[in-house]
Amino acid sequence: MKVLVLGAGIIGTSTAWHLLERGHEVTVVDRQASAAQEASFANAAQISVSYCEPWANRQAPVKLLKWMFRKDAPLLFRPQPDWQQWRWGLQFLAQCNDSAFERNVQQLVALGAYSHASLDEMVRATGIEYHRLQCGIAHYYSDPASFEEAAKGAELMRKFGVQRKVLSRDELLAVEPAFRSFADRIAGGTYTPTDETGDAQVFTEQLAARCAARGAQFLFGHDVERLDLAGGAVAAVAVRDRASGTVRRLKADQVVVACGSYSAPLLRTVGVDLPIYPGKGYSATFKLKRPELAPRVSAIDDAVKVAMSRLGDELRVAGTIELAGFDLSLDTPVARARCRMLAERIEQVLPGVCDTRMAEDGGNPRFWAGLRPATPTNIPYIGRTRVGRLWVNAGHGTLGWTHGAGSGKAMAQLISGQRPGIAFDFYGFEPQREQLATGLA
Ligand SMILES: Cc1cc2nc3c(=O)[nH]c(=O)nc-3n(C[C@H](O)[C@H](O)[C@H](O)COP(=O)(O)OP(=O)(O)OC[C@H]3O[C@@H](n4cnc5c(N)ncnc54)[C@H](O)[C@@H]3O)c2cc1C
Structure with missing residues (x-):
């Protein structure tokens, strides 16, 4: 399948890597000149x-x-x-109780453990050095x-x-x-x-280079301008080349939004409203x-x-x-x-x-x-939206570096029709905790 990944932070780049691992054709679009120039640039470096x-x-x-x-x-x-800030604040307050806290911790631990194992695999496979x-x-x-x-x-x-x-x-x-x-x-x-610990920016940039060497196309210096819909599904993504001003409409079988904090305003333009x-x-x-x-x-x-x-x-x-x-x-x-x-x-x-x-x-x-x-829970949205062919991998809050490797892998698995075997509620899928408990996953 042809997959378009929007955003080359740790989340988008890791998604691209895992899609390539599963044999997909990948194009990554980012407005910056190279990978990991925004939230993934100089974080606290903790795989926590x-x-x-x-x-x-x-x-x-x-x-x-x-x-x-x-x-x-x-x-x-x-x-x-x-209004978005106030709404987010109210949703955050609704999470400030013991039962929500415990539920959120369970999800974050599950994703964290899965991600740590995935990071190990990626380091072994690529040999990337990142302090x-x-x-x-x-x-x-x-x-x-x-x-x-x-x-x-x-x-x-x-x-x-x-x-x-x-x-x-x-x-x-x-x-x-x-x-x-x-x-x-x-x-x-x-x-x-x-x-x-390790340097997220160095890791992501090197991973992007490994993805490019495996055939991924990176359109750096391109703004995602618009998601064009037809029949309730994404028909094309309009991107503008920052240098020439040229607008192109890119088509793909699936599109993943991994634009960090900017995912929410972009998704809202097609009726997907997430509190990021x-x-x-x-x-x-x-x-x-x-x-x-x-x-x-x-x-x-x-x-x-x-x-x-x-x-x-x-x-x-x-x-x-x-x-x-x-x-x-x-x-x-x-x-x-x-x-x-x-x-x-x-x-x-x-x-x-x-x-x-x-x-x-x-x-x-x-x-x-x-x-x-x-997000109010600190849990990211990883999964499919109700718009056809449109996926999201965003909202990683304070833990995007920790959860990057696993979020990319889980996203690539979901797109490939597989369910990752972790007790995590993927967005747009029915809750998985019960399934795991009953052995159905
Ligand atoms: C001070 C600080 C400390 C942190 N410490 C840690 C830590 O120790 N451990 C940890 O796990 N996490 C930490 N984090 C969190 C972590 O850095 C983030 O969760 C993570 O970087 C998010 O990655 P991302 O790929 O979703 O977003 P980003 O890295 O922001 O990537 C999104 C990409 O999308 C692109 N983009 C956005 N909009 C558009 C558009 N319209 N067109 C084209 N491109 C677009 C951007 O250029 C960017 O490259 C920290 C964050 C901060 C700020």
Whole structure:
């Protein structure tokens, strides 16, 4: 079959790879000049199967209110005159209870485990090198009450088969001695040894090159302008070449929308209305001054909800989420406060390890903002829409790198008429949990 994949982030590129594996003819369209230039560009680098809890939980509404006026708040809702944002917010609030939380965690763990196995297969098959470190993820707490809560969280995760160890401060420092200078501020932590890290942009770009070598066509520098329908199915996709302005109508047997946060407005034009809203996040990439003192275990700093991962001779520090539309600027007061917070925090936690000087002081940190395609549940939409020949693989929120390999594989399987054997509710298909339970999958 001829399949058109719209979007060359981690999700679209992984979809393309798995479609090629199944013998399909693949064309990928992206407005950027190369793969992974938007949300997949400079994320926190964590393959975080075991830390996958969604933001929507019982405590979230109170925290949201408390944080609303703090520029550097971990989760910031900035009201806009936009119905989509308000609707998304209401749907998010509806997920802030224990039963929804547990249901969402179950889905995210299932997809995460499937995806981790798929990533392993892809790395073995391609030999791609992307600063992969299989050292696990540690989550450390400064507040004793939050550490106590974390132990309960670990208990819940065990119910879903996730091995998350609860560690005293000394045990945590034995796992990652790099945090020694910050020890008096650490109450304790948790650790998931099977999680890992790697550069999503490098991986995706290399994967796109492998796809091209296997015959996939990449139309970079092309905007998807329109989905043309006929008889309730996609008849063509209109794309505009950014360089020449020429518009072409591409035809295919199947079309996959993998445009990240931009999937929702595109799908809405053909009556498919999904609650995917941009969640702006920031990252800073610092050169290591003292590589021998830098962590190899990736970490989450609970007090500021910031993740840090080593990528070769650099440290990527990323986090926070701001629900305020599609703005990507780095020069607003909120953005500046968030970037400064990342640099200041890393200097407190790992003093003297990175070059955290700002540009005006002669430093060279690379700040970046990206839009997580967030859903109220943090569960992506992977499956078929009610428009004929039109599929969606989007809404991966905070976990698109973690779930990328498996989401691409699952999408390719569904298009090929196979049902992936995981307890995950694929969009447009009847729920699979019951089927698996009764052995029908
Ligand atoms: C600060 C931050 C930290 C993160 N940390 C992690 C982490 O540690 N672990 C993790 O698992 N996830 C993390 N994420 C989330 C992860 O990066 C995203 O979920 C993931 O990159 C989404 O991939 P995607 O392919 O759906 O979207 P994208 O990478 O945005 O890809 C969509 C593509 O579609 C193209 N496109 C869109 N509209 C059009 C159009 N009209 N025409 C043509 N092309 C179009 C874009 O150019 C883009 O290339 C983080 C995100 C952020 C912002």
